[in-house]
Amino acid sequence: MTARYRQQLFTPAVKSVQETAGSRRAYARTEDVPADADRLGGPEAAFIAARDSFYMATISASGWPYLQHRGGPRGFVKVLSERRLGFADYRGNLQYVSVGNLADDARAAFFFMDYANRARLKLLGRVRSVDLTADDELRASLSDDGYGAVVERGLVVDIDAFDWNCPQHIVERFTIEEITPAIDQLKGRIAELEGELAALRGKVA
Template sequence: MTNADIVFTPAARRAMEARGSLKAYERRLTEGFPNTVTPELASFIAEQDMAFLATATADGAPYIQHRGGPKGFIKVIDERTLGFADYRGNRQYITVANLSENDRAYLFLLDPARRQRVKLWGRARIVEDDPALIERLFDTGYKAKPERAILFTIEAWDVNCSQHIVTRFSEADIEQALGPEMAKMKARIAELEAENARLKAQGQPADEPSR
């Protein structure tokens, strides 16, 4: 038995066989999936500023929650464990409750700018009584209050295809790409805003050129 059983359950295999795709995954079924953090995975995780964490109740009702923070907010603890700080939010505690009765979890990492995504199956647990761990996972200077830590133990992971990922860039990505041009653009915007304020103070319409 390999950890392929986690990804390709008996029901999934029956569905694949019925639709003619099972044979294409024979090697993966035999060898299984990676379950440790490779340098490539660590590099990918370090670039992410958001993730989707899936949990379920004891009877299997699913729940997905968006998690975010500074780039690299998910930290590699060891070759099998990821961790991140859990910040104060809407105080519904659905994820906390789910993990208290069912530790199965799933992380979906999506990088729209690079059109890449990674799927991770595993187990997760809440840690609320370890200030040192929470401090280790907290990004200094980030404007949020960490209340606890979530540790995710990897059981299997896989790289998903890039099909249908729409390329999107964050503000930080755009600023980095434009470099000095972004600084010039911001300076010009500041000039125009100052000019607009001056004209308003003089009672002159902002769209009418000064004479």
């Protein structure tokens, strides 16, 4: 866990619970060292670039957290630099709760899951909405040719902090894309065995 992440999320109430639970001392060590915003390393960049979805929590002016799913082709979240992500925001149900919340408060939490490998990455950042019709370079960076969605805007995330979680309690799940090679292999083997069986039946008859 980075010092920055602790500084952003270990509020007095959180620290108080840690104190009661006996974990405070272990977490306190690096907390008071001033830390710049985190920079993505190779593992984080590769992990994000391999995702086909994530969850994004924004803050409503009513005080409620708001969680929404975003999905797209694998790699639709682009790592623009060590400190910046971007993705195309597709047209949906026209409620605009997330982008409306972000207009009030740019802070958002992101949750990237890799169910197949039982890994998860949490990230905090400030998000700005960009009109891609006025920014050819960013539109090219965030576009995925051939993906059937209407892109309404670009969302650019200035990363503040991130943290990896342990794999505990993550049940493995596989997408059709991930499981198809294994199924194809089995289908091939079944076809081979059916061929052998037919040949043997021919010999017996």
